[in-house]
Amino acid sequence: MADVSTPDNRARNFGRFQAAANAGILLGPALGGFVGVLDARAPFWIASALAFCNGLYGLFIVPESLSHDRRMPFHWRRANPIGAAGLLFSKKGLFGMAMILFIAQFAASSFNSVFQFYTHFRFGWGPAQIAVLLMVLSGSGIVIQSFVAGWLTGRIGERRSVILGMTVNVIGFAAIGLAPTARLFWMGLTGLMLAGIAFPNLMSLLSKRVDVDQQGQLQGALAILFGGSQLMGPLIYTNVFAWAVGGGAWLGLPGLPMLVGAALLLVAVGLSVAYARPTEHVDHPGAHPGETAPGRPSDRLPDPLPHDPLASHAG
Numbered sequence: 072m073a074d075v076s077t078p079d080n081r082a083r084n085f086g087r088f089q090a091a092a093n094a095g096i097l098l099g100p101a102l103g104g105f106v107g108v109l110d111a112r113a114p115f116w117i118a119s120a121l122a123f124c125n126g127l128y129g130l131f132i133v134p135e136s137l138s139h140d141r142r143m144p145f146h147w148r149r150a151n152p153i154g155a156a157g158l159l160f161s162k163k164g165l166f167g168m169a170m171i172l173f174i175a176q177f178a179a180s181s182f183n184s185v186f187q188f189y190t191h192f193r194f195g196w197g198p199a200q201i202a203v204l205l206m207v208l209s210g211s212g213i214v215i216q217s218f219v220a221g222w223l224t225g226r227i228g229e230r231r232s233v234i235l236g237m238t239v240n241v242i243g244f245a246a247i248g249l250a251p252t253a254r255l256f257w258m259g260l261t262g263l264m265l266a267g268i269a270f271p272n273l274m275s276l277l278s279k280r281v282d283v284d285q286q287g288q289l290q291g292a293l294a295i296l297f298g299g300s301q302l303m304g305p306l307i308y309t310n311v312f313a314w315a316v317g318g319g320a321w322l323g324l325p326g327l328p329m330l331v332g333a334a335l336l337l338v339a340v341g342l343s344v345a346y347a348r349p350t351e352h353v354d355h356p357g358a359h360p361g362e363t364a365p366g367r368p369s370d371r372l373p374d375p376l377p378h379d380p381l382a383s384h385a386g
Contacts (some may be wrong), residue, residue, distance in 0.1 A: 094213055100205060155291040158281065165280045167346035172273055173296040174339040175237065178244065180304025181332030182263070185312040192316060193325050194253045208264065215267035229272040233347040236269025237340045244333035248326030273343075279350045308332075 103114040159166040190196040190204070224232050243262020250256040281289050308328040315327035324330065 094209070100202070155288055156295050158285060158288050158292050162280055164346050164348070165277070167342055168273070168277050168280065169293060169296060171233070171237070171339050171342045171347065172277070172293060173300055174335050174342070175240070175269070175273075176297055177300035177304055178240075178332035178335040178339070180300060181308045181311075181328040181335075182244070182247070184305040184308040185328050188309075188312060189325060189328070190256070193250075194256065196253075204260075208260070211264040212267055215264060216271055219265075220268045220271045223268055224272055224275075228349070229276050230347050230349055232272040233269050233276065234340065234343045236266045236272070237336060237343050240266035240269065241333050241336040241340060244329045244336060248324070248329030248333065250326070269343075273347065276347055276349060 102117065106113040106117055159169050186204070187201055190200065194200075196204075220232070223235075227235070239262050243259055243264075243266060246259025246262060247256055248259075250259050277289065277293070278286060308331070311328045311331060312325070315322065316325050319327070
């Protein structure tokens with residue numbers, strides 16, 4: 072995605088990429104439910120066939136986005152999790168930006184891991200309501216990340232979009248964790264939906280911090296962080312929920328996992344203020360998308376400013 076995008080449309084393209092994933096999340100359960108009525112094994116066979124077709128599509132149709140002269144030579148020291156993650160420490164501020172993504176994903180597990188149990192416990196929801204919830208979340212993700220994220224980036228920029236998205240995320244998680252009624256829960260979910268503006272802009276800022284031949288290594292490093300967050304999240308938050316409705320029921324906070332997520336997202340807001348800063352670049356004749364003019368810094372972050380966090384923005 073970074074290879075075929077310019078600095079100006081990168082956030083929009085990342086948003087559309089994520090919107091496509093949301094479309095799959097929206098359509099997949101519907102297709103699985105339909106064919107599952109015919110045969111219990113049918114969804115698995117169809118998933119296998121689609122995965123195989125996807126592989127063929129990538130192999131024979133999708134062109135290589137990075138030309139040979141711009142590719143990094145293969146080295147075993149990078150072709151492993153430790154080597155890939157080492158990239159995050161090779162450029163000033165890159166690890167701080169990556170931690171925004173990690174914390175946001177880890178905090179999101181507070182909802183993803185327990186929302187079925189939480190909504191059933193608090194509102195008496197069943198499969199029908201959960202299906203509607205998933206459809207609304209996926210559908211809103213398609214709209215927000217396909218249209219709103221790119222539109223907003225063009226008006227307030229990537230930095231402000233990241234900070235705004237993370238701030239709205241805090242409000243949304245706190246609201247759904249405290250919501251005593253289903254109506255207030257749905258209102259709180261609005262925050263989670265609107266927070267989708269942050270992801271494409273954060274991915275755009277991250278991709279601009281590395282060279283054109285390091286984009287794949289960056290995605291590998293971020294995948295490691297994502298895997299770690301999804302490994303720890305369900306283990307931690309399911310136990311937090313079990314305690315909140317069990318031994319800690321005296322608190323009256325069955326939504327405690329989401330409140331923990333909101334607290335973590337406050338940290339992500341602080342990191343966004345400190346590290347989610349755009350690069351300074353000037354395209355020059357013959358430059359590839361995202362490259363900088365000679366003599367311009369392309370991989371360094373400005374020192375974090377302790378004051379006026381939005382003043383130095385260039386979503």
